[in-house]
Amino acid sequence: MTERIGILAGWEQSFPQAFIDRCNKVPGIHAEFAKIGGTPERFVSPYRVLVDRISQEVKHYRFYLKAAALGGAYVINDPFWWSADDKFFGYSLASRLGVATPRTVMLPQKDYIPAIDKSRSLRNLEYPLNWEAIVDYVKFPAILKPADGGGWKDVSVVRTPAELLRAYNDSNLNVMTLQEFIDFDDYARCICIGRERVLTIQYDPKQIGPTGLRGRYIFRDQERWLPQDQHDRIVNDALRLNHALGYDMNSVEFAIKDGVPYAIDFTNPAPDMHIEHLGQRFFDTVTDWMVEFCVKAAKEGRTIRDRYAWSKMAAEVDPIRWDRST
Structure with a gap:
């Protein structure tokens, strides 16, 4: 019996094609770019596993993946929790x-869609904001950034109350967070696969990468890069985060200051896996890990429904310890 694995991807080329080619070398596995058209309200998924790299940009795909999960597919990443996270x-x-x-504080939107009547619809908001208490908690310098954003879009470093208010006033419809600025000594980006494997790579978010985007991997002898205790803590924290989030594919970033790794960015369920950025060595590692994980999930017949059946039982037995992991 042949198990089918589908991948949904947009403009990226290197990872999706390499993933398909390597999956298809495994006996009993057929991988392809998933095909999606009109979808009935109830169907059996034609794919045992679906890898999602694009539904954050295409709403139709996100809706389909939720239905496919009900139809027996194991979706990576879980579309229900991905929709809920920020x-x-x-x-x-x-x-x-x-x-x-x-230290992080979430701020109300500065502005709203025209349908919102500010005099009637926002009665639950504190006004004016207690900026003094907010700044006293976070301290300067700080980072003002969207609560659901990524890719350094609409991010500002603020060092004074005047800079903070100016940047906040320009934030428009975004829900923003004000966050303590970690002037890091070192920085790590971890590519995490299957809630079991963590590839820790030195990274510099300040540099411009080879494709013109912000952020560059630093290629060196990784075994001699971090002290063992820092490396072990980063790996352990990355695994804890992915188990709690239920992510099987994620990147987790740590800013290291005075020996302490601070988790900076870790809800990235379609992480950067481009060969142009990772280089051949790391690209091969994460691609092979994804192939192994997806093939195992397909052959074991895993489904998203199994996860929620387990979680429901766990919650009934011990609601204090229940989380989203399986």
């Missing part, structure tokens, strides 16, 4: 897990 939730979750995070 950056600020991630910081709240990490702090409860005991993972070091910068």
